[in-house]
Every structure is written in structure tokens, then in C-alpha cells.
Amino acid sequence: MSVLTERRPLGDNAKAWALNAPAIVVISLLVAYPIGYSFYVSMQRNNLKRPRAKRFIGLDNYKALLSDDAFLSALKVSALFVLVVLGMTVVLALLLALVLNERFRGRGLLLSLALLPWAMPGVVNGLMWRTIFDAKTGALNGLLTQLGLIDSYQAWLTSGTGAFLFTALAQVWNTLPFSVIILLAGLSTIPSELYDAATVDRAGAFRRFTQVTIPWLLHPLLIVLILETMNAFRAFDTIYVLTGGGPGDATTTIALLDVQTVLTFTDFGLGSAYAWVITAITLLISVGYIGLLYRKGNFEV
């Protein structure tokens, strides 16, 4: 009895830790441990085909990347892919969000249709576009032939440039809706009084867009830039299904190379090093975005 009366209740700090402990344990097991372990593996010579050669090699896998032609080529392709996908996504998402922010008949239907691609898994997206771009029976060939724009069916994915651009297009189509939602949410918070005031000040549509809309959208744009950069940098499934990384190395991104290195070549050491480089690059880019844009946003969204 005396023990019970002497027992002091847990302090707020301990309660907070106790309540969060299950989540911390789960996150540690499912997220932190694999991430930490993958870094450890990246410092090993660890190819499942040669278990006897497994050993700790420090940063040698990372040093080797500097002279790894496949890695440097994939990095270049990835950088270009991010630029193209990001450029197309931001422009198209902004246009679509501006349209959907207006009130007109059929807006709900258009909004639903615009969101549809987001629900599609990357592999299915790749399969769909592969069917569309098919050299023999593709819908794109059919459409262009019927419009009289081409004389005969073309193999769109057989040139390096064609494969790259069409793959980027397929990736944009899949991820665009997410950006539209973010920007649409940002647009809906802009007070209409600001546009009224700007109109009274005789600001035209372009000035209203640059002086009111864009500053209010900086934070949503920041989110779009960060997430879409990560998405484009990690793009794998659509590319894998559509081109397999070809022709040649034209669409072999670093994520594709990573999956191939780990799963096909079973080189877990080098593959983990690739994965860490992807993580480091996306982290650096994200920090750069935040440094550039966050402080410039004038309004909380």
C-alpha cells in the first residue's frame, strides 16, 4: 500500500517518450536500420556471386564511382531527365492549376480526369505508353497517320533522343496530377481582394500573375520542385517497362542502373553506394531549393 502511495506519476517528458516509443521502435526497425545498414553495405565489397570475396573496403566503392563510366553516364542522363521532367511538370501543372482554379461548367469532371493518371502505378503507366508508342499498332502512329502528319508508322523509341523525350513525357503524365493538386491548393488560398486591388491599380493579367500569383505560390512550388525532383531522380518503373534503359544508354538513369546492379548483378556493395549517391544528390538539391525559394515566399500557405 505504501509502495502505491509513494509511486510518483511519470513526468511529461517520460510520458511523451513512452507514448512515442512504439513508433520510434517501428521506425527504427523499418526505416533507420535498413538505411544505416545500406550505408554499411555500401562500404563493403559485397557481391552475392562471390561471398568469399566479401570484405570491408571503406569508401572504395564511392571512390570507384569517379571513374565508373556507367555511373557517370547514368548520372548525366538522370540530370537531364530531371531537368526535362521538372520543366515540363512545373509549366504544365501551373497551367492546369490556373485553369482548374477558374469556375466553369465541367470543372469537376476535368479535375477528376486530370487526377486519374496519378492513380496509375508506374509499371502500368509504362505498359500503357509502350502500347501507345508501339511501332506496329501504336495509337500515336494511328493518330498521326490519320491526321496525315506521317506517311508510315514510326518506331518512336528506337532513337536515343526520341526514347528519352517520350520516356520523360510518360513520366510527366504519371506525376503531373500531384503537382496540380499542390498548386491548386496554393491558388485557392490567394485572397481575391489582392486581385481586385491589383486590377484597381490597372495591373494587367500578366502583372497580376507575376506580382500576386507567383509570390503566393512560392511555397507550394517549393514542395512541387522538391518532390518532383526526387521522383524524377528515382524514376525507374516507367523507364524500365518502356525502354529498359535503351537504346544503348540513352535512358539508363541512375535509379535503373542501381536496380540492375543490385538485382541483376547482385552487387549489393556498389548498388548501395549508388543508392546513397542518389540520396545525397536529392538532399543537396532539396536544400538548394529551400535556400533559394523558402525565404522569398511572402505568405504562408
Next chain:
Amino acid sequence: MELNRRQVLKLAGLGVTATAVPGVLAACSNGSGGGAGDGSVKFEGWDYEATLVQQNLDNFTKTSNVKVNYTPITSAQYVQKVVAEFTGGGGPDALYVYDDSLAAWVEGEYLQPIDGLPGVDDVYAAIFPGNAEAMTYQGKRYGLPYYTDSNCLIYNADILAKAGFSKPPASLEELEAQAVKIKSMGLLEYPIGLPAQLSDTWWAWVWGLVYSSGGDMFDDQQAPIMNTTDTVTKDVLTWLQNAANKSKVLDPASLQLLPVPVDNAMKANRYAFTIGARYALRDYNDPQKSKAAGKMKMALVPSLDGKVHGTISNTRMYGLAKDTEVKDDAFKLLTYLGGFDASKQPYTAKFWFQQRGLGFAYKELAKDPEIVAALKKFADPAIYAQLAEIARPRNVLGVAWYTEFETEMHKVVQGVLSNQTQPSAAVASLAQTAGTLKKKYS
């Protein structure tokens, strides 16, 4: 008592270590020694015709009283999953093995040699040398044959007849000439189709073209020779580049075609020629599945000089796990699947040919009246047998870096087909790749 952050984390960590970790590790593996653990034989294979496999295994259990625990695995993930299982300590007792995985799986200590086990010598004496070679690594035998196939030229005799040709081409020059005529007559825009989209599967047709002309990419010590003493690879690549870009008889869409779309195109009379495995003819000539049924024939892969040199073969085998605890039963299963039965017949090899047309490694089966009768329905038995006789496996299968080389080769060949890379640069690049990989794995 008030707990601070450090204490909570310590307790949580201890709790995790004590309870969760063993559970997680147990979930990742299937017991430290592998196998089913109940005395039955744990058997795994890729998921080709799993129902038929199970039916055959049931027959084995009925006659031998050995229980088999069979797990089919998605073929696209087969290698990765088996590697993961063996790495985690829960591998099967007996399993399917690709010839191009054998070296790595032996090096990985997943498999054990079967030399000296009952009946192995008899099996190896009865199969084609190429298959025996593919199942042997560093002088030791590791498998009994599941099925094998070799590459051939597949052509649409009806289209050739319309173009005035009564026999298939023997040389690559003839092949191009026939294709040019078919094209000029307006029968087909691109008479030749090949599966040349990047994928994880090997490009047998490239090896087939090189081997059919008597060339090789590597010497017996697996040193690259395609850029030095052996010019066949370069000449074959030159022919491919010309066919794709000069005479334009090879479909440029090949670069975005996987094997199944090529099969579909052949079955729809959209190509006159392709290079593929013999068993494809069974489907191509099946009226239920193909508009070209009855028109599709097989021939030797054309060579640069028109003479007969060889072709490429692949071998799928049954292997025995190194750490199996039921070795005797597992080997009984292996013998049933890949060896001879009590009446000295390769029962399962015949079963697969009759059921699905899978190629067999046993020389004598080529003379079996039932096999010949079944074969006549979709192919010429004489050419079928000749292809098996002259076929040989890739002589670079015994190196750990083979997969990387094959992947790089696909990219280089794509460069040649799309006219981005010249054949001389292509073979130089292949030799350099092989050299780099050799160094990396040394």
C-alpha cells in the same frame, strides 16, 4: 521514477533486440539449414507450367514415397529470390538452375557437385556434349538436364515461295538478298525481325549468329578475342548494321521489341525471318495460336560463308543444394526429373517434350518414334536433330561477370543497329568491357 530519453531508448532497444529481431530474422529465412524441415524435399523452380510440374511431382511421390514440397517462383524474379533464400539460410534442397547462373551459384556455395552419385555418369554419356559442358563447372558436374534448346533460323515458307524462293538462305548474304526481294515485291516492308529491346534475358540470336559462322567472342581462358584474332563478331555486326540501315530489311522497331511481340509478329505473318529457339515453332505452327500455322519452318542459322559451323544452345538443369539435409531423397527427385527411370528411359525429359515441346538433352530421344511423330507436327526432325548436334553453350558462362558482359553487349548491339556505333568500335568496346570486368572481379 522519471525516465529520461536515454533510458527510454535503452529499454526500447533492449526490447527490440530481445523480441523483435529473432522474429524478423526468422521471417526472412526458413530455418538455418534450409529445406522444408519436415523430412520432405523442398523443391523450387521458375513458374513455367507449375500445374504440370506438380502433376509430375505427384507421380514421383506416388512411386517413390518421397514427399516433395514444391514452390514455383515468378520467372522474372527467380534468380534474385533463390539468391536471397540461400543468403538468408533457407534455400531449397533441389532446384532449377540456369546455365548462366551455375558458376555464380557454385561460387556462392549454394550447390554441390553430383559426381559419383548413382547414374550420373550414364546421364552425362547419353546427352549432347554441349549440354554436358553447360552443366559442368571447373571439372565438376552440378546438374541433370531439365530442358535445352538451340537457336535456328525461323522462316515463313509461304512468303519465301511468293518471292520465288524454294529453300531458306544458307548464308547471311543470301538472307539479305531474299529479304531485299521480299521487300521490293511489296510483300513486307521489313522482312526480318529480332527482339532487341534491352531486357534481363540473354540475346541468343547474337551468339547464334556468331557461332553459326564459326566465330567466338572469347577464347578458352575467357579472354576476349572479338577485337583481335576472331573477326567473326565484327563481320556479323557489320552485316546487322547494313541490314538495318542500308538494305533496310531488318525492322528498326526491333529495338523496341521483346521476344513475345516478335513471336506475335511471326504468327501474324508480319515477318518472314527471325532467329529464335526451336521450340518456338510449336506455337508458330499451332492453328489455335497462329495465323501462320503450317507455313513456319526451321533452318540452320545462316553463316557468313554459307557453311555449317554451329549454333548456340542453352541448358536448364536440376541442381542439388550444398546444405541439403535430405540429400538422398533430393537426389532421387533429381534422377526422376533429369535422369533415367527404372526402364532406362529419360521419363521426365520425354514428358516435357510431349506436353510442351521442350527440347531434350538426350541423344537417343531424337530417334524415339513417339518423339519423331510429335516433332513432325511442327518441325523437320532432321534439322531439329542437326541443330542439337552442332549446338554449343556460351564458353563464357564460367565467369562471375558474364551477366554484366551480356547486359553491356545488348547496349553495344543496339548502338550498331541504330547506326550510332560502328562495328569496329563495337568490338573494341566489348573487349574493353570484358577486360574491365575481368579486372574488377579478379
